[in-house]
Amino acid sequence: MLPEILWKPQPSQCLMLTSSADEILFGGAKGGGKSEALLFGALRYIDRMGYKALIVRRTYPRLKELIGRAMCFKQLSGHYNKQEKTWKFPGGGSISFGHCQNPGDELNYQGHQYHYIGFDQVEEFTEEMFLVISACGRKADDIPVRIRATANPGGIGRIWVRKRWIQEKLPNVKYYTQGVVNGKPVKLSSMFIPSTVFDNKILLEHNPEYVLFLQNLPEKLKRMYLEGDFEAGDESDQLIEYRYIEKARTDPLQIPEVLHEATLGVDVARFGDDKTVFAFMENNVLQKIEEFEKKDIAEVAELLTDRIEAYKIKPENVGVDTVGLGAGVYDICRSRGLILTEIISGMKPLELKGDPFSYRNLRSQMLWRFRECLMKGEIKIGIDDDILKEEAIAVRYEISNERLIAIESKEEVKRRIGRSTNRLDAAVYAWFVREMKSYRKPHLY
Ligand SMILES: Nc1ncnc2c1ncn2[C@@H]1O[C@H](COP(=O)(O)OP(=O)(O)O)[C@@H](O)[C@H]1O
Numbered sequence: 001m002l003p004e005i006l007w008k009p010q011p012s013q014c015l016m017l018t019s020s021a022d023e024i025l026f027g028g029a030k031g032g033g034k035s036e037a038l039l040f041g042a043l044r045y046i047d048r049m050g051y052k053a054l055i056v057r058r059t060y061p062r063l064k065e066l067i068g069r070a071m072c073f074k075q076l077s078g079h080y081n082k083q084e085k086t087w088k089f090p091g092g093g094s095i096s097f098g099h100c101q102n103p104g105d106e107l108n109y110q111g112h113q114y115h116y117i118g119f120d121q122v123e124e125f126t127e128e129m130f131l132v133i134s135a136c137g138r139k140a141d142d143i144p145v146r147i148r149a150t151a152n153p154g155g156i157g158r159i160w161v162r163k164r165w166i167q168e169k170l171p172n173v174k175y176y177t178q179g180v181v182n183g184k185p186v187k188l189s190s191m192f193i194p195s196t197v198f199d200n201k202i203l204l205e206h207n208p209e210y211v212l213f214l215q216n217l218p219e220k221l222k223r224m225y226l227e228g229d230f231e232a233g234d235e236s237d238q239l240i241e242y243r244y245i246e247k248a249r250t251d252p253l254q255i256p257e258v259l260h261e262a263t264l265g266v267d268v269a270r271f272g273d274d275k276t277v278f279a280f281m282e283n284n285v286l287q288k289i290e291e292f293e294k295k296d297i298a299e300v301a302e303l304l305t306d307r308i309e310a311y312k313i314k315p316e317n318v319g320v321d322t323v324g325l326g327a328g329v330y331d332i333c334r335s336r337g338l339i340l341t342e343i344i345s346g347m348k349p350l351e352l353k354g355d356p357f358s359y360r361n362l363r364s365q366m367l368w369r370f371r372e373c374l375m376k377g378e379i380k381i382g383i384d385d386d387i388l389k390e391e392a393i394a395v396r397y398e399i400s401n402e403r404l405i406a407i408e409s410k411e412e413v414k415r416r417i418g419r420s421t422n423r424l425d426a427a428v429y430a431w432f433v434r435e436m437k438s439y440r441k442p443h444l445y
């Protein structure tokens with residue numbers, strides 16, 4: 001009698017499972033069989049002593065779903081250790097499951113070594129997480145090292161995911177990166193294999209209602225989840241759409257010796273893991289971003305004084321977020337006679353004649369008006385900064401029937417994307433510090 005077949009790949013899954021590319025993005029639409037292929041692909045060498053595979057998702061609740069699907073590995077005489085989230089097989093191979101929720105968690109993987117690393121929904125990861133965990137793809141035997149990832153359009157990683165596998169590349173074509181190591185030429189190959197629900201004949205047959213569900217989604221979601229269109233990744237409550245950031249790109253102005261009209265936005269780190277950011281603008285063009293790690297308020301004040309003097313920036317054109325540690329920086333500068341402009345995001349919004357909206361607080365007003373000016377082309381971005389872009393598309397807003405605009409707090413965004421939007425905030429302050437002059441202060445009573 002023939003042995004029972006545990007799992008059989010469908011044609012597009014075959015393409016992904018048999019490809020020799022070092023790195024593959026298998027992706028696009030929902031329901032194409034991406035996770036299944038990723039999971040079962042890990043089994044390939046389990047009969048080899050020392051073979052190690054890792055399957056990761058960004059959060060544990062989502063990982064649990066995959067762990068559940070893997071329970072059928074029992075039929076391969078695997079033994080599952082719940083504590084270590086690892087399957088061990090009689091031939092000596094193993095498959096582990098992991099997650100990487102917060103920035104920095106990726107470092108827990110350092111020093112590990114895997115032949116196969118499968119990132120399910122890689123668009124949920126930051127690029128840094130992907131790179132650090134991918135660096136564990138190493139070996140000392142003849143089993144090949146494979147990095148496999150699945151993705152839907154959207155997610156906080158959409159910019160780096162598109163850049164790495166999709167932009168200016170053809171699907172199903174291998175692209176090579178070349179280098180020389182130890183005097184020998186070395187090539188790394190990578191490929192994007194599209195997948196849609198129409199590749200999944202099993203699902204089409206057993207669950208046609210799901211396809212109907214995808215077909216009835218609103219237009220944008222349909223493009224993302226039915227067609228797997230990576231250009232359609234914006235969310236409906238996203239404050240700043242990706243295309244407006246791209247449209248705002250301009251060549252940087254020649255930085256003159258003295259920035260007479262320059263403004264400077266300062267976002268001072270509030271917590272240990274945050275960074276302090278300076279954003280420089282001249283004529284509404286974002287010119288430069290500087291980022292500093294682990295500086296105390298005295299050091300930040302020093303750096304700031306330095307920049308103000310070097311570029312001859314008027315102190316009133318420097319906008320500092322004085323919530324938390326920023327207040328200390330403001331005070332030190334003040335004691336030196338530099339009266340900067342305070343920006344308190346939680347404060348009441350300012351009054352602007354003819355503004356059709358009202359705002360939950362100053363932060364909502366600043367960010368909303370920043371978005372409006374960006375869309376009108378009144379703000380330009382003169383630097384190519386992927387982190388800034390990633391932050392800009394991450395922020396969400398709500399608008400009520402009474403035209404009240406509420407934008408997520410910094411903490412809310414951080415909880416969702418796992419990082420503070422320091423660069424975006426500094427850029428917004430740099431722009432708003434000039435805008436403020438056309439506003440009236442709200443009545444306090
Ligand atoms: N090769 C296969 N054999 C049997 N069922 C499959 C296979 N591939 C996918 N499926 C079924 O299709 C469903 C969707 O696949 P999944 O991998 O979850 O899709 P995706 O991750 O692309 O959204 C799964 O729940 C599974 O039941």
Ligand SMILES: [Mg+2]
Binds near residue numbers: 034035036
């Ligand atoms: Mg999936």
